[in-house]
Amino acid sequence: MSIVTSRPALRWAVPVAVLLAVVGGGAAARTLTASADPSLPARTAAQLLADLQTARLDGVSGTVVQQADLGLPPLPGLGQGSSDLQSLVSGSHTMRVWYAGPDKARLALLGTLGETDVIRDGRDVWTWDSQQNTATHSVLPAADPSAQKPPVSPDGLPKTPQEAANAALAAIDPSTEVRTSGSARVAGRPAxxxxxxxxDTTSLVGRVSLAIDAERRVPLRVQVYPAGSDSTAIEVRFTQVSFARPDPAQFRFAPPPGARVREQAAARTDRPAPAELPEPTVVGKGWTSVVMAKLPAQSPSSSDGTGFSVDRLPAVSGAWGSGHLVTSKLFSVLITDDGRVLAGAVRPERLYEAAATH
Structure with missing residues (x-):
């Protein structure tokens, strides 16, 4: 069972985007941390986990500020202030979010010169780039629209505290110590x-901290710390939040005059499904597990369509073979020349070991 299905309170953000947000320092951060931590009735870690499982949301809207400091090299054109969804892999970004049910959700990434919106209204899904004056529209299949998600960026980073909490809570098992750590005030609300x-101290993740709203029992902030560090690598926080159901107008979108509109054909349900890629293999358990999958049928060194080539990544080799490596503060990714990709919150040596034995 997926973490989203088993924890309904965390489900609202999923229709907006897949896959960390916090005030990126400065006066706003000082304002948020200036007030004293609230005094709250004691609750155990088990009670808080139960709260997350049973909380319900009819609607929510607010401002989310996301910061990622993964130690990755800067990407051309995707720095701070960009409204490109792929820019969320680094720097600080501000987003507005709205949710009124599984088929009504919207996320707007605010940039210096424009914004990018992903909007779902029933079966209609729009992606709008104001800087490029372009919109993409698709209609979800009628068979099971609630199981579908709109197009999202490939970075895989969570864009709301709920998405970040999904990933963290999915890792809870005997390999994880869970404890309460006091109280906080986030977006003006006690938590x-x-x-x-x-x-397992060999994981690149040191700890994950969740701030859970004292009244609504939903995450307001998630912080991820690398092993051996007191500075966050990923942080997602509401800076303003309302639990009132948003106006339906927030989910209606019409391209402005002169905009370029691309209609994206929905998959037909009366056609045989194409052959699927094999399911990824998970090597190991808990925080040091490695996910291994086969790449699509193209050369691992080819361009991804944006001008980036895997060949530009550091080359590595060993008894397992050869390939290219991506490293960060929280994860490592190995792309082998024989068409495999291995990833995990582990050091490269763990990936080499998995590549050699599987």
Missing amino acids: YELTLTPR
């Missing part, structure tokens, strides 16, 4: 703090 710490 309990819950800390998840990997018991």
Whole structure:
């Protein structure tokens, strides 16, 4: 069962985007942390986990500020202030979010010169780039629209505290120490703090801290710390939040005059499904597990369509073969020349070991 299905309170953000947000320092951060931590009735870690499982949301809207400091090299044109969804892999970004049910959701990434919106209204999904004055429209299949998600960026980073909490809570098992860690005030609201710490000290993740709204029992902030560091690598926080159901007008979109509109054909349900890629293999358990999958049928060194080539990544080799490596503060990714990709919150040596034995 997916973490989203088993924890309904975390489900609202998923229709907006797949896959961390916080005030990126400065006066706003000082304002948010200036007030004293609230005094709240005591709750155990088990009670807080139960709260997350049983909380319900009819609607929510607010401002989310996301910061990622993964130690990755800067990407051309995707720095701070960009409205490109792929820019979320680094720097600080501000987003507005709205949710009124599984088929009504919207996310707007605000940039210096424009914004990018992903909007779902029933079966209609729009992606709008104001800087390029372009819109993409698709209609979800009628068979099961609630199971579908709109197009999202490939970065895989969560864009709301709920999405970040999904990933963290999915890792809870005997390999994780769960404890309460006091209280906090986030977006002006009192919150309990819950800390998840990997018991396996070889993981690149040191700990994950969740701030859970004391009244609504939903995450307001998620912070991810690398092993051995007191500075966050990923942080997602509401800076303003309302739990009132948003106006339906927020989910209606019409391209402005002169905009370029591309209609994206929906997959027909009366056609045989194409052959699927094999399911990824998971090597190991807990925080040091490695996910291994086969790449699509093209050369691993080819361009991804944006002008980026895997060949530009550092080359590595060993008894397992040869390939290219991506490293960051929280994860490592190995792309082998024989068409495999291995990833995990582990050091490269763990990926080499998995590549050699599987």
